[in-house]
Amino acid sequence: MSFNSNADNRQVIIRPASKLNLYTLTLLTKRFFPYVDFSTDEIKRRLESTNVKYLVAEFNRGIIGFADFELKDNHCKLMGIAVLEEHRRKGVARKLAETIIAEAIKYGCISVFLLVSEENAPAISLYNSLGFTSKGKSDKVLDGKPIIIMEKLLVN
Numbered sequence: 001m002s003f004n005s006n007a008d009n010r011q012v013i014i015r016p017a018s019k020l021n022l023y024t025l026t027l028l029t030k031r032f033f034p035y036v037d038f039s040t041d042e043i044k045r046r047l048e049s050t051n052v053k054y055l056v057a058e059f060n061r062g063i064i065g066f067a068d069f070e071l072k073d074n075h076c077k078l079m080g081i082a083v084l085e086e087h088r089r090k091g092v093a094r095k096l097a098e099t100i101i102a103e104a105i106k107y108g109c110i111s112v113f114l115l116v117s118e119e120n121a122p123a124i125s126l127y128n129s130l131g132f133t134s135k136g137k138s139d140k141v142l143d144g145k146p147i148i149i150m151e152k153l154l155v156n
């Protein structure tokens, strides 16, 4: 079952992932970020870590998206955001990203940064709309494609 409009996305709950979500998170990570190559054990370790946070987007008791981020030295690294295809363009990723920004502020971070493929127009558009700006290219590549570093400062 999918929802139809941004108004309906009020029914989408963003909450911290629990241990019960381990296998769903493993499947979603493999599907949307295969290059990360995290095993179930590695995701379990990350879920138990104090520096790493996973959020899930829940609709009608099902997980329709997730995001993970790492908090280190006053910085927040947004690792990934993904939403199931049938639930896209309804503001779910925006809700996830806004929650990460709010958490980063709560933890006293001075910025949120991330790496994104230069060719990932939907993600770049999402991050731009939330006030992230490009800080230049990473020296790494993703599937042979250049990667951009984007950052949102949380302090003036």
Ligand SMILES: CC(C)(COP(=O)(O)OP(=O)(O)OC[C@H]1O[C@@H](n2cnc3c(N)ncnc32)[C@H](O)[C@@H]1OP(=O)(O)O)[C@@H](O)C(=O)NCCC(=O)NCCS
Binding pocket: 032, 079, 080, 081, 082, 083, 084, 087, 088, 089, 090, 091, 092, 093, 094, 095, 116, 120, 121, 122, 123, 125, 126, 127, 129
């Ligand atoms: C990128 C992604 C997370 C967006 O999820 P989503 O829930 O559809 O995004 P939202 O509905 O919250 O959209 C928020 C904004 O993002 C931008 N956006 C999202 N999808 C877009 C698309 N296909 N084309 C252009 N802009 C897009 C728009 O600015 C949009 O705002 P608008 O709807 O008011 O125009 C989703 O496409 C996805 O899961 N992609 C695969 C995984 C991935 O590449 N993740 C990002 C790398 S970290």
